[in-house]
Amino acid sequence: xxxxxxxxxxxxxxxxxxxxxxxxxxxxxxxxxxxxxxxxxxxxxxxxxxxxxxxxxxxxxxxxxxxxxxxxxxxxxxxxxxxxxxxxxxxxxxxxxxxxxxxxxxx
Numbered sequence: 399x400x401x402x403x404x405x406x407x408x409x410x411x412x413x414x415x416x417x418x419x420x421x422x423x424x425x426x427x428x429x430x431x432x433x434x435x436x437x438x439x440x441x442x443x444x445x446x447x448x449x450x451x452x453x454x455x456x457x458x459x460x461x462x463x464x465x466x467x468x469x470x471x472x473x474x475x476x477x478x479x480x481x482x483x484x485x486x487x488x489x490x491x492x493x494x495x496x497x498x499x500x501x502x503x504x505x
Contacts, residue, residue, distance in 0.1 A: 405461040406493055409454070409475075413485035413493075416454040419447040420482050454479055 402408055427439040455476065462472040475492060478484030 405457070405464045409457040409461045410489050410493060412450060412454045412457045413479075413489050416447070416450040416479060417483060417485035419443065419450050420485075423447050424482055451479065454485065 402411065423440070423443045427443040430436045430439040458472070458475045458479070461467070462475070467475075471492065475488050478488045478492075481487075
């Protein structure tokens with residue numbers, strides 16, 4: 399569980415969880431509510447998604463602070479969370495390039 403010890407690792411995990419919960423909300427819970435008349439699914443998945451969304455925003459702001467991101471990068475990461483597959487885009491296009499280890503010169 400070393401990935402949970404870094405700010406980017408926590409952002410990745412919450413991003414995946416938030417993205418999956420959003421897709422479940424839109425693809426499973428909402429159809430169950432409106433097509434099958436079962437509103438309980440939206441309550442359960444919606445609450446989980448709300449908590450995960452707040453965690454994602456907190457982790458994104460923490461990562462922006464620690465890694466001194468520009469306001470543009472921070473805004474892109476936060477705005478991507480409003481799209482159904484946005485956190486997956488953030489992980490693959492924004493976080494992965496910045497997570498490579500930086501070589502420290504010897505001496």
